[in-house]
Amino acid sequence: MAKNIKLIIGSTRQGRVGKQIADWFVTTAKEAGFDLTVLDLQEIALPNFDAAVPPAYMPTTTEEGKSWQATISEADGFVFVTPEYNRSIPGSLKNALDYLVEEWKEKPATIVSYGYIDGGASATKHLQDIFDWLKILNVGEKIAVQLTQDTFDEQGVMKDADATLSEYKEAFIASLQAIEKA
Numbered sequence: 438m439a440k441n442i443k444l445i446i447g448s449t450r451q452g453r454v455g456k457q458i459a460d461w462f463v464t465t466a467k468e469a470g471f472d473l474t475v476l477d478l479q480e481i482a483l484p485n486f487d488a489a490v491p492p493a494y495m496p497t498t499t500e501e502g503k504s505w506q507a508t509i510s511e512a513d514g515f516v517f518v519t520p521e522y523n524r525s526i527p528g529s530l531k532n533a534l535d536y537l538v539e540e541w542k543e544k545p546a547t548i549v550s551y552g553y554i555d556g557g558a559s560a561t562k563h564l565q566d567i568f569d570w571l572k573i574l575n576v577g578e579k580i581a582v583q584l585t586q587d588t589f590d591e592q593g594v595m596k597d598a599d600a601t602l603s604e605y606k607e608a609f610i611a612s613l614q615a616i617e618k619a
């Protein structure tokens with residue numbers, strides 16, 4: 438049976454480009470036969486994690502936390518779509534990761550980073566450290582989407598998504614196949 442793979446959109450800011458990038462990868466996955474469920478952290482709007490006891494010692498008690506726990510619990514694997522903010526991942530994604538422990542454990546994942554410096558490679562490096570600690574298994578290929586001043590028009594819309602993103606298609610499909618196999 439196909440795995441329940443969830444794609445997490447890590448950026449939540451107004452005018453973010455992450456949704457456009459994620460949409461292209463979701464469509465590409467669909468064309469290749471993978472039906473990804475999108476978890477948009479902007480929509481999910483998790484409050485800032487503030488539990489008195491770390492989730493490693495006590496399950497989350499808030500309604501939002503319990504709902505997030507159920508969502509991550511039922512997933513078999515993940516695609517993390519993350520921008521690079523100050524050489525790391527955005528706080529919104531870190532916050533979503535911090536809520537849970539067991540629900541991430543031993544699940545296969547892949548990372549799609551993006552950024553202007555080196556395609557968000559530093560964000561991936563930091564995310565990989567978190568994966569190692571939470572025991573999320575990165576089975577994917579390196580996908581670091583290089584943005585340039587020419588990628589978006591004045592309204593912030595990607596001028597030609599295929600031209601910008603097609604070079605990552607093969608690695609992305611291979612990463613999804615690796616998640617399926619894991």
Ligand SMILES: Cc1cc2nc3c(=O)[nH]c(=O)nc-3n(C[C@H](O)[C@H](O)[C@H](O)COP(=O)(O)O)c2cc1C
Nearest residue numbers: 448450453454455520521522523524552553554555
């Ligand atoms: C707070 C902040 C910090 C940023 N730091 C970096 C950075 O370290 N490296 C980089 O390549 N781009 C950096 N950028 C540029 C982002 O890559 C670019 O704004 C991208 O569109 C962010 O993704 P989003 O639009 O989905 O939020 C930064 C942007 C913001 C808002």
